[in-house]
Amino acid sequence: MSSPLLEVKDLQVVVGEENKVLLDGLNLTVNAGETHVLMGHNGAGKSTLMSALMGDPRYTVTRGQIIFRGQDITHETADVRARAGMFLSFQTPEEIPGITLESFLRTAAGAVTGKPVKVMKFRREMAAQMEALNMDPSYADRYLNVGFSGGEKKKAEILQLLMLKPALALLDETDSGLDVDAVKTVASGIKAYHNADNALIIITHNAKILEGLQVDYVHVLDDARIVRTGDGSLVNEIIEEGFTALKEDEAK
């Protein structure tokens, strides 16, 4: 068996001047082809884990290791991780005035692949993906996320995922704030991206976005670490019964 895509070993992450511990002793292994779901109540550390994996400078790793595709990236900057094949779909994507979505994506594609982008081919592919995501073609010429609705921002994140084709996609509540139809569209986009060579880690409170995906593992975060790991059936169990019931179960 080949080595894992991502290995997180005994990770401790702190934030702020007071070094508040947000993650402590977290372990996680993700193989190519897998889909992992992170669940847990607000503030359990799900988003922190994703941001720390991506190299958000606000968080400091004080112990442990992040190994991605065999390379220790624990202390690398976000751009190095992105070029190594990691991608984060942001919960609230930034607005960048003056840069169109298309030119941003072309710049990103060039940066990630390290190769010049063939403009015509890129435009055709982008137009096709936008159509699949039910995005108005005029968004390509609009400034990145500026004035986009919550739903359009999330679609633009999935468009980036589809165009940049990372080896590991971290999706932080990509379904939040979306109406039913938009969740379906985004879910089919995620499905289109996923294959045997890449992996997904998804934070969600909602099973809809997982429709059509084979969920391999569900991890429940609480108190700065993973407290339970189960298979896909755990998603519905949690949605129906909540974390409190789950915790009481554990206690028994």
Place this chain on the structure above:
Amino acid sequence: MRAFETEKTEVAEIDRSVYDIKDKVNAAFEVNSGLTAEIVEQISKEKHDPDWMREFRLKALDIYNKASIPNWGPSLEGLDMRNIVTYVRPNTEMRGKWSEVPDDIKNTFERLGIPQAERSSLAGVGAQYDSEVVYHNVKEEVAAQGVVYTDMESALTGPYADMVKEHFMKCVPPTDHKFAALHGAVWSGGSFVYVPAGVHVDIPLQSYFRLNAPGAGQFEHTLIIVDKGAYLHFIEGCSAPKYNVANLHAGCVEIFVGEGARVRYSTIENWSKNMYNLNTKRARVEKGGTIEWVSGSFGSHTGCLYPMSVLQGEGARMEFTGITFAGAGQDLDTGAKVVHAAPNTTSHISTKSIARDGGVSNFRSSVVVLPNARGSKSSVSCESLMLDDRSRSDTIPAMDIRCDAVDVGHEAKIGRISEEAIFYLMSRGMTEEDARALIVGGFAEPIAKELPLEYAVEMNNLIHLEMKGSIG
């Protein structure tokens, strides 16, 4: 969250006194400038001036000697006014050698991809290369439409001599300020353009092609007269740095916009970083005419640049779009002025300033609405972006409204690049430096799209260059 967090500021009170520099004569200041009537006469003689110009220069010299240095704006201490004669007569030294051009300028040429042949020409040294040929071609093409496009020296004695005499420094009189007076006394080089009534000049005229005319690039005079209903786009300068041995630039641009005419004047000023750029630009706009300024200020050690529009005829309009980028050691004070002197006139000023690495990039504007200018509209908006805590960017808007029936607005925003935006872009594979440059480029985009394409591209390159090494 936006890439640059901005907050709106209210302008509570406006200090007008900073603009009251006109005619403030301080005889006590008078020092031995070293610039004498003999020297000015000699310049005049060498240039074969007509008599009136010789007298004009001497009068301007007199005003210069009596005027004091403006007591507002950036410090001009580094200018040795006692030794002004070395600024005025550097022509022989200006024929320096390419090898003496500072390395940072040579590198910029390299990175901007300016052809070898043009580099030394742009730097203000050496002979004219291919650009002279291009200039002549342009000249012939527009001449067919009756347009006059020539250098100021030729214009003074050519068929349009009377027109030059009638307009020369009528828009910017030597009494305007000390450096305008200096300009009047020692000016040389520059362009003269006349567009006859109703003529629409399709191609932009670029003074760039004749940058290195003898003595040009320091006290050059640009006189543009666009007759009734005509149109002209004039482009001055170039985004590559202009290097002069002497470090004072006091050029003058005068634009006369006739009834119903439209003039667009675009410029990117990127002087070498030892330069004091004290340029005066002004347009007079007749009834129904339009002046559009697009202005980029990058280089210079210290810069004072506030193109002014006098809206003299009913319904005259002005639009000013500007960007200023100040880095380490730079103090750039830029903006625009407008005088609404007739009913139903319109002005729109929109600027962006960027300061980094301890640079100072201030915005200064003045809007004057005279009592007869009822029904006029003015809007001023400036946005600044500070790239670190050591840099400064202030907004100094002045408004003098003497008419009730007007619509005047002002908006200022000051911002910083958000760390979240940097992280967002870096998570898409861009280095921190590229991410910052991209955000700054985006900030500048509304200005870039007003520029001719090749200038927009060069401005973008320039921003990337200025952003190099911006981290740490």
